[in-house]
Amino acid sequence: MAFAGIFLTAVLWAATPGGAVPVHDRPDTLGAAAVTSEASSIVPPRTVGQEKLRLSPTVTSAVRRFAGVQVRDYGGVGGLKTVNVRSLGSEHTGVFIDGIQVDNAQNMQVDLGRFGTSSLQAISIYPGGKVSVLQSAREYASASSLYLLGAEPLFEEGRNHSLKAGLRTGAFGTVAPSLSWSRKFSSGVSLATCAEAVRSTGRYRFHVKDYRVLDDGTTAGYDTTMTRANCDLHSLRTEARLFSAPGSGDTWSALAGFYASGRGLPGPVYKRADEYPLSLDRQKDRDFFLQGRWARPLGRRWTVMARAKLSCSFLEYQDFPEFRPEGSAAVFTYTNSSAYASAAALFRAGRYWKLNLAQDLQYSYLDANLASFAYPGRTTSYSAVSAMFSRGGLDVSASLLLQGTFDTFASSPGTAGGQAPSGSPVPPAGGIPGGDSGSTHGIGRSRATRTVLMPSLSGRWKVSERFSLDGFARRTFRMPTFNDLYYTTVGSKSLLPEDALQFSFGAAWSPLSGPEGDLSLKADVYRNYLRNKIIAVPTSNQFRWSMYNLGKVRMTGAELAGEYSRTAGRVGFGLAGRWSFQRASDLSDRDALTWKGQIPYIPLHSGSADLYATFDGWRLDLICFTTGERFSTSANLPAYRLAPWTSLDAALAKEFKVLGRQATARLSLNNLLDEQYEVVDNYPMPGFNAMLNLEVYF
C-alpha cells in the first residue's frame, strides 16, 4: 500500500522526497531507519496525502473523502464540524496532531473546522485505531483515530529558509491570508512556522421549502429564500514546529499552537415572528498548547520514546441575546486545562517478536463561571502492553490497555436550579453564571473511579505482493465526559463508560502497477456493537433529565474503495471511488418506535468519486459526494427524514513562476449543482460557492 508507505515514513520524520520543491537527500542513519521501518500500523490507514490536501483548505473537506466517515457539519465557515467513523459517534474518534491527542474533556467533540491543512503533510484515518510500535498508551484508547501529521519543512538546494505567502478569498466574504516560514539551523534542526487569519461574514443564501401532495392530487407548499446570518468568523491560527536534525541518534519534534476565534452561532433555522431574529449567540475561543515527542534507540534491542503536552482552552458562550435585545446576554465561560505525559518502549525480543510497553498520564481540570458547578478534575492513567509477531507476510499484534480515570469534583452541588426550556430535553447547563463560584471550589470534594480493560487484536497477511488481507477485533470504552457527568441538573455521577466492540475484515488488491498505471482496490466488512451508550432520559421527575447508560446500537457495514492513476508523458490522470454501506440499528428499547431504526444522521449508503488530470502545470480536480436519506431520530418515520444529497466540486490549479518564484493559483468551485441540503436537521448548507487560493513561495 502506497498510502501506508507514505504514512509510515512520515510518521517518524524520515525525509520523504516529493512536493513541488526539490530537497536534499538526507542519509538515514541506522538508528532512524530501524525506527522508521517498524513504524507501520498493522492494519494500514486510509490517507490523504499532501497533493490532495492542497485541494482542501480545511481538514473537514479532506476527511469527507474517506469511506465510512460521516462529517457532521452544521454548515458555513464557522459551523461546528465533527467526524464520526463507522457510526460509532464522534466521541469515539480520537483526533491526534503529530501523534498526540487533542483534548476536550468537556464533551470530547473536536471541531475539525479549526484545523488548517496548509501545514500538514498527511491526514490518516484508522477505523480500528492505530496499532504500531512505540505507540503511546492513549493511542490504544479510541475506537477509531484521525491523525493530522505536520509537514517537515523542505528547502531548495543551497537555501536554509523558505517563505510561503498565501491568500484565500471568495465566497462568504472570506479573506484568509496566511504565511509560512521555515528555517534550517546549522545544527540541522529545522523550524516551520505558519499563521493563518480568517475573516468571514459567513453569510449565504439558502432555501426553506416544503411541498406536499394534497388529497385532491394537487401539490402545494412554499419555497422561501433566506440568508444565513450571525455566522461571521474571525480567527487566528498560529503554529510553530521544531524538528530534530537528521542523522543523529535521537529524533524529536515539538509543536506550539495558538488558536483564537470569535464567531456567531447562527443556530438552527426555525420559524420566528417578524423582526424576532434567530440566534444571536456568540462564541469566543482561546486555545493554546505545547507538545513534543522524542525517540532514542538504546542498543540493538530497545528504543524509547517520550511524549508530553500542556494545553489550555478557554471558551466563552453568550446565550440567547436575541430574546432580550435591551438586556445583557447570559455569559457562560469554561476553561479546560490539561497536562499529559507518556513513555513508551519498544523491545525487539527476537527475530519475529516485538514488545511495546507504554504508560501515559493525563490530568484535566474544568473551571466554569457557574454557581454550584462541580469543578471536575480528572486524572487518567493509560497502561498498554502490546506484542507483535511478524514472519513472512504475516503481522499480528495483540494489545491490552488498562485505563483508569480518577475524578474529583465539588460534592455539594446543592439545589438543582432551573428547569429546561419547554420542549428542550436537556437544560443548557447547570447552575447560573455569575454565581459565587468560589464557594464550592476545592472544598468537600468527592471522588469517582472508573477502570476499564481494553483488549485488541489485529493482523495482516500479505498473501502476495499484490494482495493482502487484514482484520481487527477490539473493545474500547469511552469514558463519560464532564458534560455527561457534572452539569448539576443533568449529570448523573454514576455513569458507566460507553462500551464499543468492533470486528472488521478487509482485503486489499493492487492488480496493476507500472507504466499501465496504478490500480488499487480495498474492500472491508465490519460489525460494531455499542452498549451502555450514554443518553439523556427523564429522572423520577420528568422535568429534570439525567444521563443514563441505556443506549444500544448494532452496526453492520461494508466499504469499497478503488483508485487508479496513470502518467503518460506530460499528461497525468487518476480516478477514485468510495462507497460505504452502514446499517446502524437502534436496539435501546424494544417497546419504542425507535426499535431497530437506523440511528440519527447515518445514511445507509454514501459515497464519493473523484477525478483529476494534470498537464503542464495545470491540474483539474472533480469531486462528487453523495449521501443517501437519513433520519433525525431512530424512529424512521417520514416526518423525520432528511433528503439525500449530492454535491459536485471542481478545482482548477496552475503552477507558474512570478518574478522567478514558484506560485500556485487554485480556483475552487464548490457545490456546482447548487444543491440545497442539510447534514444536520435545520442547519442548511451553502449552495454554489467559489474560492480563489493563491500561494507564492519566496
Place this chain on the structure above:
Amino acid sequence: MKKNTLLALSIAVLATAAGCNKEEPLSKDAGLEGVNVTEGDAGSGHAKLFVLNEGNYQKNNSTLDFFRFKDGNYVTDAFSSMNPNVTQGLGDTGNDIALDDGRLWIVMNGSGMVHVLDAKDESLIATIKVPDPRFIAFGKDYAYVSSYAGAVYGGEETKGKVFRVDRRKFTVEGSVEVGCQPEGIAVSGGTVWVANSGGYNYVHENTVSMIDEASFKVKGAVDVASNLHLLGSDRDGRIWVTSYGVSTWNQDASGNWVQEMSEPMGLFKVTGNGSETIAGVHASIMTCCDDGSVYTIGNASEMSGGFDNTLYKVDASTGAVKAVSLSGTDASKVSNPYGIAVNPDNGDIFIADAPYTGPGKVWCFTKDLTLRWSAVAGMLPAHMVLY
C-alpha cells in the same frame, strides 16, 4: 396544558359544533384520512381531540394532530396539510392549545407567535406576535397570554408579563408585569390568575399573581409553593395550580449520585386569601375536567427516587382524592406521561406520551384505565383539547 376555562368554553360550544358537523358532512379537512386506530363513534358529543406536539426545542417540528371521533382515525400534522403555503408550518415549540368560540388558539413559544385557527378545518385565520408566550386563557373580551418576556436561562432576573389580545380583532392590547417566568393562566371571577415559576432564578418564585380583568392591573399575589407550573380553573371557577417541587442531588451509601426530592410536585387549590395543599397528590400534568374533577398524573415514589406513575382524581368540590397506580393497568405502557385530557361525557382519559428517544403516542383509556386505542403522534405530544 389545557385550561379548564377553555374546556368549559369548548363544552359550551360543543352542541353548536356538533350540529354544524351534521349539516355540513364534508369539512375541508375530511380528506385527511390519517390512520384508523379504533372504531368510529358517530354518536360522540365531540368531533375531534386536538393534540399539540411541542416538537424539539428550536427544531421547528411542532405539529398539530387530531383524533376524529366519527371514524376513529388519527391524523398527524393537520396544520401543514390544511395550510401548505404557510412558510415553516406551525413553527417551533408549541406550548399551549385552547378553544374559544370555534377557534383554536395555539401558543408557539419558540416562534414567538400565537396562531388562531378555525377549529372546524384547521385553516389559519390569524397569527399574533407575542414574545416567549407560554399559556393562554380567555376572558370576556380578551385572550390572556403569559410570557417570559425576554428572560433567559442564566441571564439577569427578568419579570414576566401577561399580554392581552383582543378575541375578535386578534391584536395585542397591552401587557402587565407579573412574577418571573409565568406559566399556567386562567380567568375566573373577573380575575386573571397566573402561576409564577421563577424557573430561571436560582431561588424560584412561589406565588400566583392576580390581575383584575376590568382594569388590567395586578391586584395582588398569593403564596403557594416553589416553582409553580400548571394552572387551571374548574367547572365552578376554583383555581388549581401545580408546582415542580424541589430536588437536590445527593450521594448514597455506595457513592452513587441520586436525585432526591425535598418537596413533591404537588397540587394546590388557590383562593384570593391563600392556598391549600392537596395532600398525597403528585402532579406533573393536570387537567380540570367539566365532570367536576381535577385529574393529575404524578410519580408517587418521586420522594424516594423511584418510579410509580399514578393517576389522581380529585373531586373539585370535596377535595376527596382517588389514586390509581398506572402499573398493573393497560396504562403501564405509557413511558412518559406528558399531557392529560379527560372526556367529561364518559370519563375517557387521554394521555400524551412523550418518550425520550423519538416520536410520542397518544393513548386513550376508559376511566378504569382499560386501553381503548393508541396512536403515533409527533415529537413530544403534550397539550390536548376536545372539540
